Amino acid sequence: MSLAAKIQDVFNEPGCDKNLGKDAKAKKKGCSKPLTPGAAAGGCAFDGAKIVLQPITDVAHLIHAPLACEGNSWDNRGAGSSGSDLWRRSFTTDLTELDIVMGRGEKKLFKAIREIKERHNPPAIFVYSTCVTALIGDDIDAVCRRAAEKFGQPEVPVDAPGIVGSKNLGNKLAGEALLDHVIGTHEPDDVGPTDINILGEFNLAGEFWMVKPLFDTLGIRVRACIPGDARYIDVASAHRAKATMMVCSTALINLARKMEERWGIPYFEGSFYGVSDTSEALRSIARLLVQRGADAGLIDRTEALIRQEEAIAWEKIRAFRPRLEGKRVLLNTGGVKSWSVVAALMEVGIEIVGTSVKKSTVEDKERVKAILKDENHMFESLAPRDLYKMLSEHKADIMLSGGRTQFIALKAKMPWLDINQERHHPYAGYDGMVELIRQIDIALSNPVFAQVRLAAPWDEEGTLLVDTGSSVTADSAPGATPHPVPPPRGGRGPERHDRGQDAPPPQGGRAMGDEFGSAASLCPSTWSTLSPSPPVGGGRRPGEGSTERKALTRHALAVPASPRARAKTFANAALNDTDDC
Amino acid sequence: MAKIINEPKSFSVNPLKSSQPLGAALAFLGVAGAMPLFHGSQGCTSFALVLLVRHFKETIPLQTTAMDEVSTVLGGADHLEAAIVNLKTRTNPSLIGVCTTALVETRGEDFAGDLATIRRKQADLLGDTKVVLASTPDFSGAIEAGWSKAVTGMIETVTAEPRRNDPQRIAILPGWHLTVADIELIRETVESFGLVPTILPDVSGALDGTVPGRWIPTSYGGCPVADIETLGECSHAIAIGEQMRKPAEALKAKAGVPYTLLRSLTGLRAADEFVMALAGISGEPVPARLRRRRSQLCDALLDGHFHFGGKTIAIAAEPDHLYMLSSFFADLGAETTVAITTAGDSDILEHVPAATVEVGDLGRLEDLSVGADLLVTHAHGRQAAERLGIPLWRVGFPIFDRLGSQHRKSVGYEGTRDLIFEVANIFQAARIEPTPMSLNPFRNREHPHDSRSSSEPRRH
C-alpha cells in the first residue's frame, strides 16, 4: 500500500469512537487539524512513530534524515529497559548537502544498515523515513527489502515522514509498520493459555514494572508489551497471545483492531492509571482469558488479588487526606492519564478547579461539567498568557500537566507536577497512584513557594522599604502562600503516613474497596451519579474530623459516589486525545 | 598544528551536533523581544523547542511556518508570510528571526526574495518589527554555524549607516558557547574600563533564568533592537571565537568598525589578551579588581596543576569550543588525546592543541576514548561515560541532566579559575585508590610502556 493509501486507511479506523461520528467527508480529511503558521505546536508524524517504536530495546533505530530529526531528539525519553541499551543509541544517516544533491541517500542508508548489522548484530533494524528523504524520493521500503535479503536480518521500514501529519498519525503509522513487517514473523514454541499483549504501554520511568508483578502473581504471561521494554522476538510473536489490552487508547487502536481481525485476538481498552482502573484492567484480562479457554479459577484469583491490593492502596491514599483535603488542582492536559487520576484526587479531597477540554467532544464536555464545580472552569484551550494569569492569581494550588507548560506554572510561582511522558516518577498500578498522591503532597508542601512569593524588601528603585520589619513577612507579602509549613519530620513516604500521628487514615475504607468490586459501578448508566451528590461509601462523612473549613464543604459536594465510575467515564471522555502517547 | 580528519561516513552514531537552525534560534533569543521562526515542518520546531527547554529550564519562544505536503510542493512563501503576520499580530515581537530548515532548503527557494516581498507587502503591519533571515539547513553546519549566520544576518539587515562614532562604545560579538555568566562577566570587565559594551547576541538578560513577574511571550532581556541599529557607532568590535569573524566582517563592511578577534577568553594568556585589548581601546589602566583576579588565577593554576598534569582528555565539541577547552587543558599540562568536532571547515581547528581533530560523533568519541581520564562533551556523552567508566565533564549544549550550566563562568581570570577547581574536583572524586593488582609490575605486559589502552582505570 502506498503511504497515501495507508494514511487514508488509518484515518478510516473503525475502532476509533471519534471517527465513527464523522461523515465520509470529515473522515477523508483525517484527524489532524490544519496548522496555523506562526501559531502551531506539537510534534510531527516521525516523532509520533519514533515514540511508539523506540522503546523496543534490542533493535537499532536508524533515522534516514539530515541531522535535525534525530540530532535534536535522541535519548530524550525515560522508558525503562531491563535488557539491551541499543535502543538508546542513536543512528542517523545524517545526510549532508552533497548527499542530497548527488542523490546518494539510498546508498548511504544501505551502507549504514550493513555497518550497524556488522557491529551490533541486532535482531532487527528499524529504518525511519523523514521529510527530506521522502521529498527526494528515497525508497526506504526497497532499501530495507534489499538489505534484508542480503544480510538475512529483518529490516523494518517505518514510513512516517514528519510532513504527512501530526504525532498522532505517526503513532498509527508505527502500528502499521509492526503489522506489515514484524508481528507474526516468529512462531513461539511456548504458547500458553494465559498469554497476553499490552499495547501502548511505554514503561515510562519503569512504571510497567509496578504492574507486571500483578500479572505474574496471577500466572498471566505478558507475551509482548509494546513498546515498553519490548524485545523484538516478543513483538514478532505477539500474534499468538490470547488477549490484548490497549493502554494508550488512540495511539495503537489500529494495531489492536487489526490484530483482532487477522489473528482473532480480542482486545479491550484499559488503563493502569488509577486504582480502580487497574482493577478493572486485571478483571477484563482475566475474563477475556477465561473466555478463550484459560482456567476459570483465574477470575476468583483475580478478584482476591484486587480486593487485597485495592484495600492497601486506598488506605495509603486516604492517609494523605488530612494534608491534601481542600487543595485545588488545575489539570492542564487532555490526556487519558489525567482523567484516570481524578478518582484518586477526589479520594483525598482535592478539588479540580479547572481543566482543558481542548480535544474533547461535546459529549465529553458534558461529562467534564458534571465533575467540575463550575463549568466556567472548563477551558477550550488556554493560551500561555491566560494560564499564567490564572496561576499567578492563585486560582489553583498546583498544576498537573505536561512539560510544555511547566515553566508557566513555575514563573507564576506555582507548584507543578509532570504527569506526561517526561516525568520521572512511576504512576502506574496501585502503588503508582499512591506515588502520584505522594508527589502532589511533596510539591504542594515545598517551602520554596512561600519564599519566592515574598516581595523583595525594596522598591523599584532599590530603596529599602522603610518598614522592613513587617513588609518582609510571608503573611503580609502580596500573594503569600496559604500552604502550611511541612510537618517537622523526615521522609514522608506513604508508609510513614500510615503510622503518622497527625494523619490518621480516615474511616470507612473497607466498604469503599468492596464497592468498587461491584459490577454496578462499571455500568455506563452511572452517569447519573456524576451530578453533585453527598458522598457515600468511603467518601468522608460531613462533619467528620476537623472538616469545618470552607474548602472542605466545597469538596464534599464533589466527592464521587463512585470514583471508579468517574475515572472510567473520563477515561472515555479523553479517548481521542493523544497528548500522552 | 592539528591534522584535520574529515572522512565521509555512511551514518552517525549518537550525534554530537545539534542542528544549525537551533543555533540561529539561540542567537535570536539574545535579542530583546525577539521571536525565532523555523521555516519548515512543525516537527523540527517541536524537537528544537523541547531540547532548548530541557537545557535552559525556561519557556522558549520558537515558532514554525508549519509547512505541510502541499505547501512543500507548491512553495512555502505563503506559509512564511502567514506565519510572520500571525506572529506580529499575536505577540508583536521586536524582531522575527527566520531560520530555514532542511525541508525548505532541499526544495530550494529564494527566501531572501520572498522576505523582501513580504516586508514590502506587510510594511504597515510590521511597523518597527524587523525580519531577519538566516539560511540554516540542517544538512550542514551545527549550532556554531547557525549562530554565526543569524548574527551576520542581523547586522546586515538591521544595523544602519552610522551617524556618529562613539569612542566609549564597543561592540562585543560573543560565540554561542559562552554562558550567561560569561556574558555578565564580560560586560562587567568592559565597563570597568569606562567603556559601554553592546553585546550581540546578549543571552545574559534573556536566558538567565529569572522570574519576571508577568507573562512574556517573546524573549525578554537581551540586546535591544535599537542597539543593533546603532551598532555601527561603536568605535571598536571584539569578536570572541573564529565563528564571529563573519559577523565582525559584516560590521566592518557596513559601518567601518574595526575589530579584534580573540580566539578564546579562557586561560591566563587569553584573559590577558582581552584585558590588554580593553586597556588599549580605553586608554585606562587595568582596574585593581582585575589585577587581583589575575593573581587568584595564578594561584589556582599552581594548586590545580597537580591534578591535571599527565592526564589524557577526550573532547567532543564544536570548533571554537573545542579550541577553548583543549587550550585550557593544555595550559594545565593535560593532553587532549581525542578531539572530535562537528564540522571541518573552521580555521580554528588547526590551532587545536591535539595531534588530530576528527569530524565525528559521540559514537566515535566512545570508540577512541578507552583509557582516557576524562570525557568532555555535552550531556549526551553520558552513555559513553557509563559504558567506559570514565567521568564526564558536561559542557556546551545540551545539558539536560544537570542544573545551572548557564550560570557557570568559563572566561577571563575568574572563569578560568572556577573551571580549574571544577575539573580538579572531578579528578579527585574519580580517584581510584591503588590495589596490589593495579600496581603489580607484571600486569599488562603486552603494553609495556603504556597501560592506558586497557580499559582498566588508570592508577592516579
Ligand code: SF4
Ligand atoms: S518535521 Fe520532518 S524534518 Fe522536521 S523533525 Fe519531523 S521528520 Fe524531521
